Amino acid sequence: MMAISQEKLIEASAQPFSRLSDRQTLVELQQVEKIYPGGTVAVQDANLHIKEGEFVSFVGPSGCGKSTIFRLIAGLSEPSGGSLQVMGGTPEAARKSSQLSFVFQDATLMPWCSVIDNVTLPLQLRGVPKKTQREEAHRVLELVGLQDYHKSLPRQLSGGMKMRVSIARSLIAHPGLLLMDEPFGALDEITRQTLQHELLAIWQKNPKMTVLFVTHNVFEAVFLSTRIAVMTPRPGKIAQQIDVPVPFPREEGFRTTSAFSEIVTRVNEALKH
Numbered sequence: 074m075m076a077i078s079q080e081k082l083i084e085a086s087a088q089p090f091s092r093l094s095d096r097q098t099l100v101e102l103q104q105v106e107k108i109y110p111g112g113t114v115a116v117q118d119a120n121l122h123i124k125e126g127e128f129v130s131f132v133g134p135s136g137c138g139k140s141t142i143f144r145l146i147a148g149l150s151e152p153s154g155g156s157l158q159v160m161g162g163t164p165e166a167a168r169k170s171s172q173l174s175f176v177f178q179d180a181t182l183m184p185w186c187s188v189i190d191n192v193t194l195p196l197q198l199r200g201v202p203k204k205t206q207r208e209e210a211h212r213v214l215e216l217v218g219l220q221d222y223h224k225s226l227p228r229q230l231s232g233g234m235k236m237r238v239s240i241a242r243s244l245i246a247h248p249g250l251l252l253m254d255e256p257f258g259a260l261d262e263i264t265r266q267t268l269q270h271e272l273l274a275i276w277q278k279n280p281k282m283t284v285l286f287v288t289h290n291v292f293e294a295v296f297l298s299t300r301i302a303v304m305t306p307r308p309g310k311i312a313q314q315i316d317v318p319v320p321f322p323r324e325e326g327f328r329t330t331s332a333f334s335e336i337v338t339r340v341n342e343a344l345k346h
């Protein structure tokens with residue numbers, strides 16, 4: 074594997090953000106708080122401004138409120154305090170307009186349906202004509218390299234392939250905001266790294282698409298993100314936000330550079346607070 078030279082990193086260090094300059098704020102959280110019935114303060118005083126086109130990862134120990142923040146941004150749960158705006162309106166409005174989609178750790182496919190029927194589900198629910206459904210399905214299946222598997226059933230696929238189907242389904246309605254909650258957590262390391270590259274390639278092809286990504290894995294967060302929100306528990310807080318000013322495309326060699334280890338160390342330090 075070839076390492077990216079330090080000079081190349083320094084020279085290009087402003088590039089990931091050229092994609093982001095002059096972009097509108099897509100997600101805005103101001104002093105957001107979530108207290109569950111029973112009194113658990115899952116999220117406290119969360120402030121976050123995410124621009125169109127960013128790739129922001131959320132890292133933190135179990136129970137620090139990562140999924141809760143995602144549920145709030147997706148309009149699946151109401152905040153107890155503070156304000157949230159997604160795409161200029163309420164999170165619920167963004168979800169209902171299909172501009173926002175979700176990928177979970179479990180691929181959540183319908184086992185009795187073929188790959189293509191699983192992928193077209195969001196369009197079936199919206200009554201999109203069948204011909205358009207099929208065209209869009211072939212587009213997204215090609216993006217994830219599964220064009221030859223459209224007739225397969227989920228049980229005929231590996232874990233990595235199921236996750237690709239889930240990603241294809243999330244992309245079919247051209248979402249502006251993709252929320253991914255530990256999507257690669259159940260996969261082996263090699264498959265995980267392959268999917269990281271594939272996800273970055275898809276994101277780079279869609280300069281306006283914003284990805285929010287939950288992971289326990291600091292290495293994964295540094296490899297993928299333009300910015301990392303480090304969360305700490307009891308109560309759940311966004312303790313620090315750390316930029317990853319390294320250009321895209323990020324090659325495999327990025328993982329072995331000193332820039333990579335320095336950012337990993339910064340994130341690990343922030344997690345201790």
Ligand SMILES: Nc1ncnc2c1ncn2[C@@H]1O[C@H](COP(=O)(O)OP(=O)(O)OP(=O)(O)O)[C@@H](O)[C@H]1O
Pocket residue numbers: 109110111113114115133134135136137138139140141142309
């Ligand atoms: N529906 C709920 N009702 C009551 N408490 C909840 C509910 N959902 C989450 N919690 C609590 O809120 C806190 C934050 O949970 P959350 O699932 O957001 O954390 P997380 O960082 O995503 O954890 P993990 O990494 O394990 O998925 C935890 O203490 C959890 O027990």
